[in-house]
Amino acid sequence: MTTAGALMVMGFHGAVHAQTSVPAGEAAATTDEADIADIVVTGSRVATNGNASPTPLTVVTTQALLAQTPSNIPDALNKLPQFQPGRSGQAGPGSAGGNSGANTLNLRNFGAQRNLILFNGLRVPATTAAGEVDINVLPQMLIQRVDVVTGGTSAVYGSDAVTGVVNFVVDKTFTGIKFNAQAGISSRNDNEQWKFGVAAGTYLFGDDRAHIEFSYEHFDSKGIGSLLDRKAGKDVWTATGSGTPANPFMLTRNGRASIYTNGGLITVGPPSLVGRTFSSNGVLTPFASGLPTGSNGLQSGGDGLFFNEIQLYAPLVTDQAYGRFDYEFSDALTAYADVSFSQSKSHNGFLPFGTNGLPGANGLSGAVILSGNAFLPESVQTALTASGAPSFVLSKYESGDSAVPGAGNRNRTRNWLATAGLEGKIFERFNWNASVRYGRTSQHVINTNNINASKFAAALDAVVNPATGRVVCQVSLTPFASLYPGCVPVNLFGPSAVTPTVADYITDDTSQTLINEQTIFNAGISGEVFSTWAGPVRMSVSGEYRDINTKQISTTNPLNRASCTGLRVNCLPTTPAYFGYTNGPFSAQQTVKEAAVEVLVPLLADVPFIRKLEFNGAARYTDYSTSGSVKTWKIGLSWEVSNELRFRATRSRDIRAPNLYDLYRPGSESLFGFADLHTGVTKTVAARSQGNPALVPEIGKTLTVGAVYKPDWFSGFSISLDYYDIKLSKAITTVAGTSAAIQRLCEDSNGTSPYCSLYIRPFPFSDRSPANTATAVLSQSLNVATLSTKGLDIEANYSFSADKLFSSAGGRFDLRFLGSYQPKLLTQQMAGGIITNGAGVNGVSKLRLNLMLAYNADSWGMTINQRWKSKQQAFSAPIVFQIPDASAYAYTDVTLEYKPKLISEDTTLFFTVQNLFDKQPPVFGGPAGAPGLTPSYAVGYDVVGRYFTAGIRAKL
Numbered sequence: 001m002t003t004a005g006a007l008m009v010m011g012f013h014g015a016v017h018a019q020t021s022v023p024a025g026e027a028a029a030t031t032d033e034a035d036i037a038d039i040v041v042t043g044s045r046v047a048t049n050g051n052a053s054p055t056p057l058t059v060v061t062t063q064a065l066l067a068q069t070p071s072n073i074p075d076a077l078n079k080l081p082q083f084q085p086g087r088s089g090q091a092g093p094g095s096a097g098g099n100s101g102a103n104t105l106n107l108r109n110f111g112a113q114r115n116l117i118l119f120n121g122l123r124v125p126a127t128t129a130a131g132e133v134d135i136n137v138l139p140q141m142l143i144q145r146v147d148v149v150t151g152g153t154s155a156v157y158g159s160d161a162v163t164g165v166v167n168f169v170v171d172k173t174f175t176g177i178k179f180n181a182q183a184g185i186s187s188r189n190d191n192e193q194w195k196f197g198v199a200a201g202t203y204l205f206g207d208d209r210a211h212i213e214f215s216y217e218h219f220d221s222k223g224i225g226s227l228l229d230r231k232a233g234k235d236v237w238t239a240t241g242s243g244t245p246a247n248p249f250m251l252t253r254n255g256r257a258s259i260y261t262n263g264g265l266i267t268v269g270p271p272s273l274v275g276r277t278f279s280s281n282g283v284l285t286p287f288a289s290g291l292p293t294g295s296n297g298l299q300s301g302g303d304g305l306f307f308n309e310i311q312l313y314a315p316l317v318t319d320q321a322y323g324r325f326d327y328e329f330s331d332a333l334t335a336y337a338d339v340s341f342s343q344s345k346s347h348n349g350f351l352p353f354g355t356n357g358l359p360g361a362n363g364l365s366g367a368v369i370l371s372g373n374a375f376l377p378e379s380v381q382t383a384l385t386a387s388g389a390p391s392f393v394l395s396k397y398e399s400g401d402s403a404v405p406g407a408g409n410r411n412r413t414r415n416w417l418a419t420a421g422l423e424g425k426i427f428e429r430f431n432w433n434a435s436v437r438y439g440r441t442s443q444h445v446i447n448t449n450n451i452n453a454s455k456f457a458a459a460l461d462a463v464v465n466p467a468t469g470r471v472v473c474q475v476s477l478t479p480f481a482s483l484y485p486g487c488v489p490v491n492l493f494g495p496s497a498v499t500p501t502v503a504d505y506i507t508d509d510t511s512q513t514l515i516n517e518q519t520i521f522n523a524g525i526s527g528e529v530f531s532t533w534a535g536p537v538r539m540s541v542s543g544e545y546r547d548i549n550t551k552q553i554s555t556t557n558p559l560n561r562a563s564c565t566g567l568r569v570n571c572l573p574t575t576p577a578y579f580g581y582t583n584g585p586f587s588a589q590q591t592v593k594e595a596a597v598e599v600l601v602p603l604l605a606d607v608p609f610i611r612k613l614e615f616n617g618a619a620r621y622t623d624y625s626t627s628g629s630v631k632t633w634k635i636g637l638s639w640e641v642s643n644e645l646r647f648r649a650t651r652s653r654d655i656r657a658p659n660l661y662d663l664y665r666p667g668s669e670s671l672f673g674f675a676d677l678h679t680g681v682t683k684t685v686a687a688r689s690q691g692n693p694a695l696v697p698e699i700g701k702t703l704t705v706g707a708v709y710k711p712d713w714f715s716g717f718s719i720s721l722d723y724y725d726i727k728l729s730k731a732i733t734t735v736a737g738t739s740a741a742i743q744r745l746c747e748d749s750n751g752t753s754p755y756c757s758l759y760i761r762p763f764p765f766s767d768r769s770p771a772n773t774a775t776a777v778l779s780q781s782l783n784v785a786t787l788s789t790k791g792l793d794i795e796a797n798y799s800f801s802a803d804k805l806f807s808s809a810g811g812r813f814d815l816r817f818l819g820s821y822q823p824k825l826l827t828q829q830m831a832g833g834i835i836t837n838g839a840g841v842n843g844v845s846k847l848r849l850n851l852m853l854a855y856n857a858d859s860w861g862m863t864i865n866q867r868w869k870s871k872q873q874a875f876s877a878p879i880v881f882q883i884p885d886a887s888a889y890a891y892t893d894v895t896l897e898y899k900p901k902l903i904s905e906d907t908t909l910f911f912t913v914q915n916l917f918d919k920q921p922p923v924f925g926g927p928a929g930a931p932g933l934t935p936s937y938a939v940g941y942d943v944v945g946r947y948f949t950a951g952i953r954a955k956l
Contacts, residue, residue, distance in 0.1 A: 054616050054636030054648040055151040056706055056722045062143050068865040068893050070182055070912050070949045074103040074135035079867060081820035081848035082150050084109035085940050102134040107163040108789055109825055109844050114656050116161040119168050125439040125518040127413055131659040137342040137415035139322035141197040141215035144171035152654035152702035154632040155618035158594055159657040162700040174201035174213050182951025186944050191313055193221040214323040224313035227935060232923050236306050237936040239925030241294035249881035252293050255931030256304030259297045262399045263495040268361045269392025272383045277303055281494030282377045307932035309400020312943060317345045333424040342415045349408035353503055354397030357579030358570050366395035367460050367492060368569040374462040374471040375491035394492055404503045407580045410446045430527035437520040442513055449507040450580035453562035456506045457570035462489035480566025512554040512583045521545040535602035546592040550660035557584040558668035584666030596620040612640040626663055630655050630697050644712055649705045658695035658732055662781050665691035674777055677747050681773040687738055689779040696783055700728045719796040731785035733829055737777040745832060754782055784830045791822035811857030818850040836876040842924055843939030845869035861897040872938055874924040886922035886938045891915050906955040918946040
C-alpha cells in the first residue's frame with residue numbers, strides 16, 4: 001500500500017484527519033493496521049499510527065489545498081481555522097526593511113516565529129530577521145501533504161515549536177511525469193497570475209532499489225498597484241482620535257494630513273505666508289481646510305495630503321526546484337540525498353518623495369527655505385522681504401502619480417537546502433537514521449530612492465551664480481563644493497516642480513543582505529524495546545547538533561550622520577545620513593546541542609472500558625552557546641475506550657530561544673531630551689536601539705485535552721474535539737526606555753527591575769546625584785511579556801458513495817468541517833502593565849469555521865469551500881472607540897474539474913472561482929498621521945475580490 005493510502009486510513013480513524021483524493025472507504029476496505037505501521041507521524045518519533053499520538057494532528061493533502069486555492073500552498077493553509085493570517089504575504093502593506101511578499105504561517109496568532117517549520121521532517125532556516133520562514137521559498141510541486149501539529153512539541157523537535165509544527169512532506173516515491181499550467185485574473189482585470197510546474201520520477205537500474213525525482217515550478221503574480229483600485233481605498237477611511245473617553249477613535253472619511261500638500265504648504269514663517277500652498281507650480285494660494293477631527297493635523301477633506309498611490313497587493317515571482325535520489329542497499333539500509341533551490345522576488349513602493357525628516361522649525365518637520373532662494377516666485381520673495389523674516393518652512397509630499405519616484409524596496413529571497421542521510425533497521429525491530437542538512441537563506445533588500453540628507457540639504461539652498469546667471473547649489477560656490485559633486489538645485493514650489501533629474505541626485509539606493517546559514521547533524525534510533533501484557537513499549541533516542549550563522553551586510557549604517565560641512569540650513573549634527581530605512585551590518589554565530597528521548601508505553605489493554613491505554617512521554621535537554629541550557633518535556637495519555645471512541649491529553653513545557661538577531665542586532669542611535677526621574681536632571685542623551693545578549697528562552701506551558709469519535713453505526717464519519725490552553729512567559733518584546741512608564745517601573749523597584757538595564761549610568765543605582773544621570777537610554781528586547789490563549793478545535797469528516805443519495809449515481813461525496821473557537825488571546829507587554837484580550841479584535845475572530853464539500857466522479861468533480869468568521873472589533877480595551885464592528889462574514893470558493901483524457905488517462909481541466917460573491921473587506925481605518933499610507937480594511941480579509949483561475953493538470 002502507498003504512503004498516501006495509509007494516510008487516508010489514518011485520516012478517517014480520527015487522530016490524523018487527512019483530506020483525501022480517493023474514496024476513503026475504499027482505501028479502508030483494502031488496508032489493515034500492518035500497512036500503517038511503517039509511517040512515523042509528525043509530532044512524535046515513536047507513534048507510527050496517528051491514532052497512537054495524543055497530540056492533535058491535522059494532515060492535508062496538496063491536492064485538497066490547491067483545489068480551493070490554486071495560487072500556492074501557504075495561501076491555502078492560511079484559510080484553515082488554526083492559522084491566523086495577518087497583513088502578510090502579497091496583501092501586506094509596504095515594508096521598508098523586509099520582504100513585502102513573504103508568506104508566513106501563524107498558529108493561534110502567537111507569532112510566526114513561535115511555530116516550527118519543517119521540510120521532510122527537518123527544520124528550515126529562518127528567512128527573516130524575526131526568525132520567521134517565508135513559505136514561498138519551499139519547493140511545492142512534489143509536496144504530497146502538509147502535517148499540522150497544533151500542540152507544543154519542543155521536547156520532540158526543539159526550539160520554536162511552542163504552538164506547533166508545520167511539516168511539508170515530499171512524495172519520495174513519485175514515478176512518471178506530471179505538469180500543471182494555469183492562469184488567473186480578478187473580476188476587476190488586475191492581479192494577473194500564471195503558474196507552470198513539472199515533475200518527474202522513476203526507478204533506476206531495472207528494479208525498485210534506486211529512485212530519482214525532480215521538480216520545477218514558476219509562479220508570477222502581477223499584484224494590484226494601488227489602494228485606490230478598491231472602494232475602501234478610494235474613500236481614504238482614517239481612524240482619528242486618541243482612544244480616550246473624551247476623544248474616542250472614530251472613522252473619518254476622506255482623511256487628509258493638514259500639514260502637508262502635494263504642492264508644498266508653508267507651515268512656519270511670516271503670517272502673510274503661513275497657511276498658503278502651492279496649488280500649481282509657482283502659484284501660492286490659500287489652503288482650503290477640511291472638517292476638523294479628533295486628531296491634530298488630520299482633517300476630513302480639504303487641500304491636505306493623502307497618499308494616493310500606495311500598493312494594495314505586492315507583485316510576487318517565485319521559482320522552485322527540487323531533486324532527490326535514494327538507493328536501497330538492502331532491506332536494512334537506504335541512503336538518500338536531496339537538494340532544493342528556491343527564489344522569491346517582490347517589490348513595492350511605500351512612501352512618495354517628500355520633506356519629512358528635514359529639521360524644519362517650531363517642532364514641525366519640513367524644508368527651511370531661505371530668503372533669496374533662486375526658485376522663489378517673485379510675489380513670495382516680496383512678501384518674505386517685507387516681513388523681514390529670513391526664511392519659512394515648507395512641507396510637502398509628491399503625489400503618487402508624480403514623475404518623481406518615491407521610496408520603495410526590491411526584495412530577493414533565496415533558499416538552498418541540501419540533505420544527505422542514511423536510514424535502516426537493526427535487529428529487525430529498530431529503525432535508525434542519521435543525516436546532515438545544510439541550509440542557506442539570503443534576503444537581499446534594496447531600498448530604492450532613499451533620500452540622502454546631505455544632498456537634499458545642499459540642493460534646497462538654491463542661488464543664482466553671479467558669474468553665469470544659472471541657478472546652482474549655494475555650496476557649489478564655496479570651498480566645500482567638492483564635498484557635494486554634481487549638486488543639482490531643487491525647486492519644491494508646486495505639485496510637479498521637482499523633476500526626476502533632481503530627485504535622482506538627491507536619492508540613493510541603499511541595501512542590506514541578511515544571510516542565515518544552518519548546518520544540522522541529526523541521528524536517532526527508535527523501536528520496540530520490550531513488550532508487556534498490554535503491548536510493545538516503543539522508545540526513541542535522538543541527538544542533534546546545529547551550527548547557526550547569521551550575517552547582515554549593509555551599504556549604510558543607521559548610526560551614520562549626515563555631513564553638514566558647508567551647508568547653511570536643513571542639516572544638523574543629529575540628522576541621520578538617510579531619511580529612509582537603513583540597517584547596520586553585524587555577524588553572529590551560535591551552536592546548539594540537543595539530546596532527546598521519547599517513550600510510548602501501553603498501560604492497559606482489553607479490559608472493561610479500556611481497549612487500549614497508552615502513555616507518551618518525551619524529554620529534551622538543549623544547550624545554547626548563547627543563552628544557556630534549557631529542559632523541555634511532554635507527557636500524554638491516549639485512552640481508547642473502544643474502536644469507536646478515544647480520549648487524548650498532553651501537557652508540555654516548550655521553548656523559543658532568542659535568535660541571533662534578537663541577541664545581536666546592530667544598533668541605531670538618535671538624540672532626545674530626557675527627564676531623568678532618578679536624578680531629577682533633564683538633558684539631551686543618546687537613545688539607542690540594539691539587540692540584547694542577555695535574552696533567555698521564552699517558556700511555554702501547553703495543555704491539550706481531546707476526544708475522537710468514529711462510530712461503527714455511521715460508516716465513513718469521524719469527529720474530533722480538542723481543548724488547548726497555552727501560556728508563554730518570558731516572552732521577548734521590545735521595550736523602550738524612553739517611555740516614562742518604563743522609567744517609573746524601574747524607579748518603583750528600587751533598581752531591581754529588568755527595565756533598569758535600559759538606563760546606562762556611570763555609577764550604581766543607589767547614587768542619585770546629578771553625576772549619575774543616564775548617559776544613554778536603550779530600546780531593546782527583554783524577556784518581560786506574557787502571552788496566553790485558550791480555545792477549542794473541532795474537525796469532522798464524512799465520506800460516502802453517491803449512490804446512497806441517488807441509486808443510479810456514481811462517484812463519491814467527501815465532507816470536511818474544521819472549526820476553531822478562541823475566546824482568549826491575552827497579552828501583557830510588561831510586568832504590571834495592562835492585560836489586553838486580542839480575541840475578537842482586528843484580525844482575530846473568536847470563531848472560525850471551514851466547510852468543504854467535494855464530489856468526484858469518473859469524468860468530473862466539484863469542490864465547494866465555505867469559510868466563516870465571527871465579528872471583529874477595531875481595538876481592545878482599555879482603548880475607547882466608536883468604530884462599527886466588522887460583522888461576521890463568509891467567503892465561498894468553487895472549483896469545477898473535468899477529466900477529458902486528452903493528454904493521458906490522468907488529465908484534469910479545472911476552473912476555480914475564489915470569493916464567488918465578491919465579498920469586500922470591512923473598514924477599520926488607517927493611521928491618522930498618514931491617511932492612505934496603509935490599508936484601511938480590517939486584517940485578514942480578502943482584498944482582491946472575486947478571482948478566476950483556469951488550468952490543466954496531467955500525469956503521463
